[in-house]
Amino acid sequence: MTGDALLVVDDLHAFYGRAHILHGVSLSVAAGEVVALMGRNGAGKSTTLRAIMGLVEDRRGRITFAGQDISRLSPHRIARLGLGYVPEDRRIFAGLTVLENLEVGRRPPRPDAPAWTVERLFDLFPNLAEMRNRPGGRMSGGEQQMLTIARTLMGNPRLILLDEPSEGLAPRIVEMMADAIATVKREGLAVLLCEQSLPFAGLVADRAVVIALGSVRHTGWMGDLMADEGARQAYLAV
Amino acid sequence: MSFLLAQFLSGLAQASSLFLVASGLSIIFGVTRIVNFAHGSFYMIGAYAACWVALTVDSAAGFWGGIAAGALAAGILGAVMERGLLRRLYRSPELFQLLATFGVVLVVQDAVLALWGPEDLLGPRAPGLTGRVRLWGQPVPLYDLFLMVLGPVVFAGLWLLFHKTRWGVLVRAATEDREMTAALGVNQSHLFTAVLFLGCLLAGLGGALQIPRGSVNLHMDMAMVVEAFVVVVVGGLGSVGGAFLAALLIGQLQAFGILIFPEITLVLVFLVMAVVLVLRPYGLLGRPPVEARGGEAGPVLRPAPPWAGWMAAGGVAALACAPLVAGDYALLVLTETLILVLFAASLHLLMGPGGMVSFGHAAWFGLGAYAAALVFRHLGLGLAVGLPAAPLLAAAGALVAGWFCVRLSGVYLAMLTLAFAQILWSVAFQWTAVTGGDNGILGVWPGGPFAARWAYYELTLALVVAGVVALRRVVFAPFGWTLRAGRDSPLRAEALGIDVRRHQWMAFTAAGAFAGLAGGLDAFAKGSVFPTHLDISTSVDGLVMVLLGGVQTLAGPLVGAVVFHGLETEMLRHVPYWRAVLGGIIIVLVLAFPQGIVGALSHRFGRSRDS
Numbered sequence: 047m048t049g050d051a052l053l054v055v056d057d058l059h060a061f062y063g064r065a066h067i068l069h070g071v072s073l074s075v076a077a078g079e080v081v082a083l084m085g086r087n088g089a090g091k092s093t094t095l096r097a098i099m100g101l102v103e104d105r106r107g108r109i110t111f112a113g114q115d116i117s118r119l120s121p122h123r124i125a126r127l128g129l130g131y132v133p134e135d136r137r138i139f140a141g142l143t144v145l146e147n148l149e150v151g152r153r154p155p156r157p158d159a160p161a162w163t164v165e166r167l168f169d170l171f172p173n174l175a176e177m178r179n180r181p182g183g184r185m186s187g188g189e190q191q192m193l194t195i196a197r198t199l200m201g202n203p204r205l206i207l208l209d210e211p212s213e214g215l216a217p218r219i220v221e222m223m224a225d226a227i228a229t230v231k232r233e234g235l236a237v238l239l240c241e242q243s244l245p246f247a248g249l250v251a252d253r254a255v256v257i258a259l260g261s262v263r264h265t266g267w268m269g270d271l272m273a274d275e276g277a278r279q280a281y282l283a284v
Numbered sequence: 285m286s287f288l289l290a291q292f293l294s295g296l297a298q299a300s301s302l303f304l305v306a307s308g309l310s311i312i313f314g315v316t317r318i319v320n321f322a323h324g325s326f327y328m329i330g331a332y333a334a335c336w337v338a339l340t341v342d343s344a345a346g347f348w349g350g351i352a353a354g355a356l357a358a359g360i361l362g363a364v365m366e367r368g369l370l371r372r373l374y375r376s377p378e379l380f381q382l383l384a385t386f387g388v389v390l391v392v393q394d395a396v397l398a399l400w401g402p403e404d405l406l407g408p409r410a411p412g413l414t415g416r417v418r419l420w421g422q423p424v425p426l427y428d429l430f431l432m433v434l435g436p437v438v439f440a441g442l443w444l445l446f447h448k449t450r451w452g453v454l455v456r457a458a459t460e461d462r463e464m465t466a467a468l469g470v471n472q473s474h475l476f477t478a479v480l481f482l483g484c485l486l487a488g489l490g491g492a493l494q495i496p497r498g499s500v501n502l503h504m505d506m507a508m509v510v511e512a513f514v515v516v517v518v519g520g521l522g523s524v525g526g527a528f529l530a531a532l533l534i535g536q537l538q539a540f541g542i543l544i545f546p547e548i549t550l551v552l553v554f555l556v557m558a559v560v561l562v563l564r565p566y567g568l569l570g571r572p573p574v575e576a577r578g579g580e581a582g583p584v585l586r587p588a589p590p591w592a593g594w595m596a597a598g599g600v601a602a603l604a605c606a607p608l609v610a611g612d613y614a615l616l617v618l619t620e621t622l623i624l625v626l627f628a629a630s631l632h633l634l635m636g637p638g639g640m641v642s643f644g645h646a647a648w649f650g651l652g653a654y655a656a657a658l659v660f661r662h663l664g665l666g667l668a669v670g671l672p673a674a675p676l677l678a679a680a681g682a683l684v685a686g687w688f689c690v691r692l693s694g695v696y697l698a699m700l701t702l703a704f705a706q707i708l709w710s711v712a713f714q715w716t717a718v719t720g721g722d723n724g725i726l727g728v729w730p731g732g733p734f735a736a737r738w739a740y741y742e743l744t745l746a747l748v749v750a751g752v753v754a755l756r757r758v759v760f761a762p763f764g765w766t767l768r769a770g771r772d773s774p775l776r777a778e779a780l781g782i783d784v785r786r787h788q789w790m791a792f793t794a795a796g797a798f799a800g801l802a803g804g805l806d807a808f809a810k811g812s813v814f815p816t817h818l819d820i821s822t823s824v825d826g827l828v829m830v831l832l833g834g835v836q837t838l839a840g841p842l843v844g845a846v847v848f849h850g851l852e853t854e855m856l857r858h859v860p861y862w863r864a865v866l867g868g869i870i871i872v873l874v875l876a877f878p879q880g881i882v883g884a885l886s887h888r889f890g891r892s893r894d895s
């Protein structure tokens with residue numbers, strides 16, 4: 047699997063000040079694959095994504111993306127290589143309109159990734175089309191979640207790091223999110239998805255990586271994890 | 285009626301240049317979060333460069349070319365400052381950034397002095413705009429009309445730039461959330477350089493456009509940076525629209541204030557700022573700053589080990605014996621140094637444990653000095669009454685000001701302290717009957733048993749040691765712990781039932797009292813008091829001392845005061861361009877030790893013990 051993997055994380059450590067948060071996380075995502083990074087609250091899912099993106103200052107280990115070592119690059123360089131990041135708290139620019147938010151994310155198209163335009167993204171998230179000039183600060187949580195994904199897609203990434211897209215959203219919106227993830231996967235995009243909700247991950251993911259206390263505990267097919275009562279109890283039950 | 289109209293129009297013209305400079309300052313702060321103390325210096329560079337070109341090329345092309353050259357020169361130097369200096373400091377505490385830009389202020393002052401000499405320059409008038417037109421019966425200078433139009437034009441241009449170009453949208457995004465902007469692939473390093481270029485270009489343009497309206501001189505940097513700060517703070521940091529509104533307001537205040545209180549328009553301006561900040565703590569159009577994620581606690585202050593106490597005692601004993609060997613001049617320098625040590629230590633209480641940055645700590649130093657001198661001059665009483673009066677009056681002043689100041693935080697708090705200091709400065713400067721104005725109060729000598737230099741030195745030593753020990757006690761008493769809890773996590777402290785504001789208010793007052801004592805000691809040491817005791821450069825000296833030594837150590841301010849005063853007295857005597865040298869040293873120190881001298885030493889020491 048690592049042979050043709052797009053993203054390979056090998057023995058990743060991360061620190062906040064003196065706190066050692068990640069203790070050697072290893073995982074990989076192949077082109078076009080959706081991998082769910084699962085684990086309880088505080089397990090280190092978000093920290094893993096932030097460390098891959100170069101947003102955790104103190105990180106060690108090897109991270110390669112499309113064959114290139116990105117473990118020492120700054121966030122904007124990592125993003126320009128085609129790695130998109132959707133943070134869990136959305137981080138919409140509140141004073142910028144929907145169109146302006148999208149503009150910040152815009153990067154030139156690349157040959158090896160699906161090319162997005164504002165209009166295509168409005169097809170993917172029709173709600174956004176009706177509020178092009180509304181400031182991000184005056185949108186509902188669900189609308190903001192759509193906008194933050196659309197904004198990252200404007201960068202025409204090959205892989206997106208998607209942090210808990212279903213958190214705190216109404217069931218109808220969660221369904222839309224699952225559809226959207228399925229759509230971008232069909233376009234050929236790879237996704238590394240942080241999730242706590244097993245049903246949601248089960249809908250969209252091919253494989254699952256389970257972490258607890260900053261270490262990987264389990265790697266396998268999503269379907270096997272869904273079926274494995276013991277593993278679910280051990281790593282995911284609240 | 286029409287006279288008032290003329291005054292109104294002149295206020296509008298004034299507002300235009302204020303807006304140009306302040307909007308640049310606001311834009312720079314918005315994106316980089318750096319308070320550019322050197323902004324007035326770029327204003328001055330713009331004015332000098334424009335004036336020089338206009339005088340050298342004596343024609344219309346020379347004048348307008350000069351304006352463009354002044355603006356460009358300031359912009360390019362701003363970009364150079366970003367690349368060479370600020371870029372290395374984006375992660376340093378905001379105070380170090382401030383200190384670094386203050387180093388730039390000093391360097392620019394001497395550079396301008398070296399290039400263009402100490403004499404004021406008088407630029408030409410604007411070709412084609414020298415006349416006046418009659419508006420409603422009042423003659424209005426054409427050039428003022430030109431400025432009045434230019435302000436809104438620049439405002440509109442900036443609006444278009446920030447809303448209709450990709451670059452502007454990226455700048456606004458970075459203003460809101462730098463990390464997210466980077467994660468979307470935006471290279472902020474170019475963005476920041478460009479923003480510094482634009483901001484400083486606006487400052488330079490504002491300065492260049494001033495040449496037909498007044499002389500170009502070496503004081504215009506400080507005068508302008510204070511005014512621009514007021515405009516930016518009143519308008520709301522980072523808001524260009526706010527800067528526009530505030531510039532209109534301040535411009536009118538200055539125009540009409542002159543009619544009502546001819547000499548104290550400055551007081552009026554600062555009073556308005558104080559009122560605005562109390563009513564709207566983030567300025568007219570400002571938003572509360574977004575808390576950086578994962579708020580970090582300040583490092584823990586620990587009492588020094590016992591051997592340090594013995595060393596300190598030994599040091600004090602050695603100092604007490606100094607009169608046996610030192611001459612009068614050396615004793616004077618020692619006395620001054622001790623006074624600065626107390627001043628710096630009092631400021632440290634505010635900035636370190638209190639977490640409150642003051643740009644106006646000179647207010648309490650000066651108030652103490654004036655208390656001593658006024659008791660001496662108007663009541664005819666000597667040191668026995670004058671010296672105790674100093675901390676008392678200063679504490680009373682700090683009690684009043686502190687009530688307002690602790691309602692704010694960060695740069696806003698700092699600006700309000702500056703406002704109080706400037707108000708006191710104006711009073712000292714203008715209330716000539718009582719304070720002697722610019723001539724100060726002379727002949728304030730200790731007399732009696734302390735008339736001899738050595739005796740006064742011993743008195744100073746005793747009081748400064750007592751003061752520093754008392755300040756130490758305060759920091760390590762439960763009061764100090766509570767204060768730091770309030771600094772590091774105000775919400776949690778509030779939840780525990782701690783009245784954070786009240787503690788800050790008490791700390792503010794105590795810091796004022798000790799600074800006042802230092803001021804009183806200074807009055808009798810030098811025998812004179814001047815408005816400079818209250819002015820911004822004295823406040824900045826205090827900041828430099830504390831920051832040189834390191835905010836998060838108790839010994840820091842002491843070392844900082846000694847190093848600073850040593851550098852200053854030595855350089856004043858031996859080095860022609862001492863300001864530039866001092867500025868250069870500050871810049872190098874900030875770059876080399878972003879945690880201060882003592883902070884760096886104890887960090888290294890602590891490291892070696894860890895491993």
Ligand SMILES: Nc1ncnc2c1ncn2[C@@H]1O[C@H](COP(=O)(O)OP(=O)(O)O)[C@@H](O)[C@H]1O
Nearest residue numbers: 062067086087088089090091092093094577578
């Ligand atoms: N900025 C931070 N500073 C210090 N500790 C943090 C920070 N962010 C997260 N942590 C800690 O790191 C651990 C992992 O957090 P996180 O990666 O957010 O977990 P998850 O996303 O799996 O819920 C938690 O114990 C959390 O308290």
Ligand SMILES: [Mg+2]
Nearest residue numbers: 091092093134
């Ligand atoms: Mg998380």
